[in-house]
Amino acid sequence: MAVTAVVAVISGIVGLCVGSFLNVVIHRVPRRESVVRPRSHCPRCDTQIDERDNIPVISWVALRGRCRTCRARIPVRYPLVEAATAGLFVAAAVRLGANWDLPAFCVFFASLLAVSVIDLDHFIIPNRIIYPTLVVLGPLLVLAAGLDGRWRPLLDAGIGGAAAFAALFMVHFISPRGMGFGDVRLAGVIGVMLGWLGLRYVPLGLFLAFFLASVVGVGLMVTRLRSRKDAVPFGPFMACGAVVAVLWGHPLLKLYLGSRA
Numbered sequence: 001m002a003v004t005a006v007v008a009v010i011s012g013i014v015g016l017c018v019g020s021f022l023n024v025v026i027h028r029v030p031r032r033e034s035v036v037r038p039r040s041h042c043p044r045c046d047t048q049i050d051e052r053d054n055i056p057v058i059s060w061v062a063l064r065g066r067c068r069t070c071r072a073r074i075p076v077r078y079p080l081v082e083a084a085t086a087g088l089f090v091a092a093a094v095r096l097g098a099n100w101d102l103p104a105f106c107v108f109f110a111s112l113l114a115v116s117v118i119d120l121d122h123f124i125i126p127n128r129i130i131y132p133t134l135v136v137l138g139p140l141l142v143l144a145a146g147l148d149g150r151w152r153p154l155l156d157a158g159i160g161g162a163a164a165f166a167a168l169f170m171v172h173f174i175s176p177r178g179m180g181f182g183d184v185r186l187a188g189v190i191g192v193m194l195g196w197l198g199l200r201y202v203p204l205g206l207f208l209a210f211f212l213a214s215v216v217g218v219g220l221m222v223t224r225l226r227s228r229k230d231a232v233p234f235g236p237f238m239a240c241g242a243v244v245a246v247l248w249g250h251p252l253l254k255l256y257l258g259s260r261a
């Protein structure tokens with residue numbers, strides 16, 4: 001318990017820094033810019049952001065959400081993304097404890113957050129996020145399996161990834177306009193990570209995605225914020241479904257399957 005608390009605190013601090021990087025990713029990847037160079041600039045006055053003004057969440061609060069030089073507003077989304085990343089990392093640490101697969105799930109959550117915000121903004125799920133995520137997750141999971149001496153989760157991760165990819169590919173095939181190929185690739189990543197936890201988590205995560213999308217879709221139509229014809233990106237729903245499945249999948253499956261879970 002004490003170990004988990006320490007790991008959770010460390011994860012939270014790492015999450016704040018990763019969240020700061022995700023802001024760069026969210027801004028630059030859809031514009032096809034490098035996420036490494038140049039260093040961050042104020043979009044209005046072009047002043048390079050000082051080291052002391054680049055502390056996650058704290059700097060934004062200290063500067064009251066304005067650029068130090070030109071006083072331009074810095075959107076509240078920046079500290080929110082940082083806080084959300086930290087929150088997701090802490091939740092992953094509490095759920096998984098001090099285990100070798102924790103780094104993989106932190107990378108997974110960070111990637112889901114970036115993909116969701118970009119999909120909401122631009123209606124795309126960039127390969128420039130999906131592929132690097134897979135390249136990082138693969139070795140992390142192999143390493144975790146090796147260190148634990150348990151290879152079954154790795155096999156299930158492969159099966160889960162293939163199954164989720166195939167399932168959404170069918171939906172894409174039937175309705176290419178409703179389900180983009182970016183969604184299909186994202187489903188593959190989600191299937192890998194949920195499969196690692198156990199194969200029954202894969203259908204749960206996908207079910208939650210479709211369930212959340214229908215609830216929100218009906219809600220938007222009833223409140224007339226969106227009509228039936230307006231596109232609503234599916235990526236954020238898949239991301240939410242996956243996060244819920246990771247964090248609360250065990251009690252949810254128990255509820256559904258009873259003593260068989």
Ligand SMILES: [Zn+2]
Nearest residue numbers: 042045067070
């Ligand atoms: Zn400025």
